[in-house]
Amino acid sequence: MELDGNALGGDLSTVFATDVTDAVFVCAGCKHSGVVATLRVWEPAPGLVGRCPNCTDVIVRLVRTPTRVFLTLTGASRLEIPVEQP
Amino acid sequence: MGIISRGFGGRRRESLPGLPPGQYLTHDFPVLSAGPTPRIPLDKWKFTITTETGEKHSWDWKEFTALPSEEFTVDIHCVTKWSKLGTTWKGVSLDTLFEDVESAADYTMAHSYGGYTTNVPLDDLLEGKAWLVYEFDGEPLHPEHGGPVRLIVPHLYFWKSAKWVNGLEMLNDDEPGFWEAGGYHMYGDPWREQRYQGD
Amino acid sequence: MIKRITWRAATVTAVRWETKTARTLVLDVPGWSGHLPGQHVDIRLTADDGYVAQRSYSIASAWSPSSPSVELTIQRLDDGEVSPYLTDVVEVGDKIEVRGAIGNWFVWRDTQTAPVLLIAGGSGVVPLMAMIRARGRQPFRLIYSVRTPEDAAYAEELRHRVRENPGLDVHFVYTRKAPEGAGAPKRIDVATINSHGWPPDFEPDCYVCGPTGFVETAADILVALGHAPTRVRTERFGGA
Numbered sequence: 001m002e003l004d005g006n007a008l009g010g011d012l013s014t015v016f017a018t019d020v021t022d023a024v025f026v027c028a029g030c031k032h033s034g035v036v037a038t039l040r041v042w043e044p045a046p047g048l049v050g051r052c053p054n055c056t057d058v059i060v061r062l063v064r065t066p067t068r069v070f071l072t073l074t075g076a077s078r079l080e081i082p083v084e085q086p
Numbered sequence: 087m088g089i090i091s092r093g094f095g096g097r098r099r100e101s102l103p104g105l106p107p108g109q110y111l112t113h114d115f116p117v118l119s120a121g122p123t124p125r126i127p128l129d130k131w132k133f134t135i136t137t138e139t140g141e142k143h144s145w146d147w148k149e150f151t152a153l154p155s156e157e158f159t160v161d162i163h164c165v166t167k168w169s170k171l172g173t174t175w176k177g178v179s180l181d182t183l184f185e186d187v188e189s190a191a192d193y194t195m196a197h198s199y200g201g202y203t204t205n206v207p208l209d210d211l212l213e214g215k216a217w218l219v220y221e222f223d224g225e226p227l228h229p230e231h232g233g234p235v236r237l238i239v240p241h242l243y244f245w246k247s248a249k250w251v252n253g254l255e256m257l258n259d260d261e262p263g264f265w266e267a268g269g270y271h272m273y274g275d276p277w278r279e280q281r282y283q284g285d
Numbered sequence: 286m287i288k289r290i291t292w293r294a295a296t297v298t299a300v301r302w303e304t305k306t307a308r309t310l311v312l313d314v315p316g317w318s319g320h321l322p323g324q325h326v327d328i329r330l331t332a333d334d335g336y337v338a339q340r341s342y343s344i345a346s347a348w349s350p351s352s353p354s355v356e357l358t359i360q361r362l363d364d365g366e367v368s369p370y371l372t373d374v375v376e377v378g379d380k381i382e383v384r385g386a387i388g389n390w391f392v393w394r395d396t397q398t399a400p401v402l403l404i405a406g407g408s409g410v411v412p413l414m415a416m417i418r419a420r421g422r423q424p425f426r427l428i429y430s431v432r433t434p435e436d437a438a439y440a441e442e443l444r445h446r447v448r449e450n451p452g453l454d455v456h457f458v459y460t461r462k463a464p465e466g467a468g469a470p471k472r473i474d475v476a477t478i479n480s481h482g483w484p485p486d487f488e489p490d491c492y493v494c495g496p497t498g499f500v501e502t503a504a505d506i507l508v509a510l511g512h513a514p515t516r517v518r519t520e521r522f523g524g525a
Contacts, residue, residue: 007522056121056122082389091379091382094370
């Protein structure tokens, strides 16, 4: 079943100190850039798979284990994460 | 561990002695997907074994389905914790496909339509341990379950049984596939509960 | 200041049915520091043998210090593992683990002054309802696609709000069975969004939520009508 990057927010919040659904990714394959919330996300699978909405290449893989989170970002050439102003 | 949710989970799952550790029995056939389901017309379908020297052995649909086939019944174990017992498949033993392949490599990478990959040692594919199947329960294999053809390696976790398989690449060194690179175990033996890297 | 999102044990303080198959759970979450309309929570259920299931659900309620509870409206999917538990098994007094509030992108903030267009497919109305409930004086329009009149959640409250609060319009699209006088059933199309949305010149903030196919259709129409893609925010969920 297909979801989108909004659904990644909770699990990514265990890795990043800030919400990243509004972070901007750049696809390493087609160079498309967009916010993480617009990734196409598939589940259920052994992990969450976020694909580029433009070329469907895999941008992010997130595997949750009882003790760890594996985050594989090989499909993104950049992640631009907004930080809260002091 | 979290708080127990009163009344949750009794309905759909049962534990059974004899299952690999941490697994539950399911009677339906869950569909797991990591992307859009590829639809491959049979006249475009092709399966290729590529050796470490670059030699290719290919079969199109007609050639593939003309090979001797077997019907077999096995238990399957998904790393997401469901096991399904007594599943019946029809397909071609990997022994048949490797008959004329000359290779000294010990490892393989399965490749699929849609870009999925998973690594399996060659020994785990031979001697009646693995098949390329095109029927499930007497029916053509549905695309959701990996049709037209998927790999079945029942003694390893089911992510090793690549859906929509279209090739095996022989490798001298073991390399991680899609989920293995994402944190899953390189080998994936359900009886030793090798779910994640380091298990 | 960094607020770490952690799992918390929420208590169900009330439940109510919104339709025959959708139920709202009112949760008291200890230490909850508020949420924005559009945000969601993750829910984690643990069986007595350790089996764990996790799902995301949108928050339906607007938050304020005087109404601190978190309301979720759950649509039952009959072959689902989690939703039938939340609609049919959970009772007042039960504890559920929640994590949130999650998401800074699919949110509406009351500092936004532009008109707002909300387009909901089925239970995609839930986060949009939170926006309506949080609305101040900004003009809002909701286009709400449902299968039949009986499938419309919050119908009574929406009617009441349209009557009492100037600046809110609601238009229903019925895909299977329309009430008398509402025309034949149809799917959302260009004419619907053209007539019941805002003109692109008004530069509205658009929010679309529903099943994947619905969201694609509505978002494509918005962009084709001339709305800037950066003003169209979407949230897709599986199952209808």
